[in-house]
Amino acid sequence: MLSWNVLPFILNLILVVGIIAVQNIRIAISIFIGVTVFSIIQYQLHNWLHPYQEKANQLDSELGGLLSDTITNNLTIKLFASLPREQKAFSSLNHDTVQARKLQYYKSMRIWGFSAFFGLVLEITIMYAAIRLWGMGIFEIGVIVLIQTYVLKIIEELRGIGMTFRSFFRNISEIGEMVEILDTPHEVIDNSDKKLKVKEGEIRFEKVDFSYGENQIFNALDLTIKPGERVALVGESGSGKTTITKLLFRFYDLQGGEILIDNQNIANVTQNSLRENISMIPQEPVLFHRSIRDNIAYGKPNATEQEIIAASKMARCHEFIGALKDGYDTLVGERGIKLSGGERQRVAIARAILENRQIIVMDEATSALDSESEFLIQEAINELMQNKTVLIIAHRLSTIMKMDKIIVMHQGKIIEKGSHQELLLNKDGTYRKLRDIQSGGFIGKC
Incomplete structure (x- = not known):
């Protein structure tokens, strides 16, 4: 999924930078460097968020397991009059799960805020440079409109890349336990493809x-x-x-x-x-x-x-x-x-x-x-x-x-x-x- 979402972004970036480079190579290079640095930072930030997502998913799995265990052993809980104890255990684990989800959410919001701020800075910087060049007579007003249009398109693509990184690491966290199970080697494997033939049953x-x-x-x-x-x-x-x-x-x-x-x-x-x-x-x-x-x-x-x-x-x-x-x-x-x-x-x-x-x-x-x-x-x-x-x-x-x-x-x-x-x-x-x-x-x- 990551490759299918990133590949169109890379192609669009190359196309936009190429078009702008025809007008001014320095602005094109600046856009390319800025977008590359932003993408790397985005990836690292979501990688930094990954352990918090894993912790929240782990607690969520434990909560589901505890709930399933409680429902399965409903009769035993009644026989031992242990409902208050089970409710206390569930409430405690549920509280930990909610806190982990909150922590993950707050850190996600920080990444989102950084992305929005960086996009704003990138747009202002590029437009400031374009207007300066227009004032020097190097650009015409139509070129400024062209650059503005493409810069906004790149910023929109960057938001999509941020969402892709977030989904990518969230999916890794969610399937981590399943992958671990699937990667566990079988204790017993077939040593040959020979079939057992039973006639007498000794x-x-x-x-x-x-x-x-x-x-x-x-x-x-x-x-x-x-x-x-x-x-x-x-x-x-x-x-x-x-x-x-x-x-x-x-x-x-x-x-x-x-x-x-x-x-x-x-x-x-x-x-x-x-x-x-x-x-x-x-x-x-x-x-x-x-x-x-x-x-x-x-x-x-x-x-x-x-x-x-x-x-x-x-x-x-x-x-x-x-x-x-x-x-x-x-x-x-x-x-x-x-x-x-x-x-x-x-x-x-x-x-x-x-x-x-x-x-x-x-x-x-x-x-x-x-x-x-x-x-x-x-x-x-x-x-x-x-x-x-x-x-x-x-x-x-x-x-x-x-x-x-x-x-x-x-x-x-x-x-x-x-x-x-x-x-x-x-x-x-x-x-x-x-x-x-x-x-x-x-x-x-x-």
Whole structure:
């Protein structure tokens, strides 16, 4: 934008100076020098204003973030009766933002005042010189009118240049944060354009080393999930269960070892092809602010209406969708807020059923369901898992008792593995203790 606005000004300046130079070279040179000096000063002044614009924009972004955070956590604020505290924080930040905007405005007015003053001085100086030359008989009155006309045109162009510089630096300030985000290098990049091809769905973690910063999670982790095997991961928070799923999707690169799917190193295939072969049912599914139909068919955009309904019936969500006024055309709201937690979970399961991928990952897939819904959905999940490689993360052991293999993790290590019945035989085992806790409940007997 800067170049497109400055280029016409430069061309006009050259044309005007050339025309005036025919009449008097000294006035032409004076105009050219004056305009050049003014433009440089204008640029430097707006560059000087730039940090104040950045500060005001930063505070404005923080204010918007605080307001959004307050609205999102409206219920929490009510529950903790913390509205006065939030109002005080907003008022304080709003005051700082207003003061920063005022400071930016006052300094902008100084630059504007300087520009107006310089334009006036330039016009008076040039006209004074032209009149003197007319008095000496060097200029005719028509030449003075010509110079006056062109000087006014140049001054008008200079005002436009000042506005261009102001807009240029304001835009730089406003897009600074976005540019910083866009310039941030990707942590994970494709090492080749090779596509992952999944036929059986075998997964192997071989000598995997991984750390979050200085916090080491896995050290030489070995884990094998056979084709069609249903495996559950259990363990306390921070044991590494969710990290395994993130590494499987290659959201992070390993520090050592490798992860193989059907003997293909996932680091050597494209991320898209990897994720196109795995269905994920997250712990807290987030839906798009679109229709239920669009959300279910998100993984298979060309799905037919019959396929969408069939997947919904398997996920036990067809009934509640049918009870809605607009049925499958119902908009779910931002992040799916118009649906309950259990309904969102079942929509996510229907989406995974429709995708029909060989590998399925569930992170607390039934955690948002009540007992009745969980019982109904369990049949659908069992049907979904037929002939699929399944990895489930769960704290509720009722959801994983029928798994082929249960892996108990502690601090990034596999400490127990086996079927539900096999693990219960170890009376001192961690899995047995978890089962006893959940069977007995958390409220002591009276």
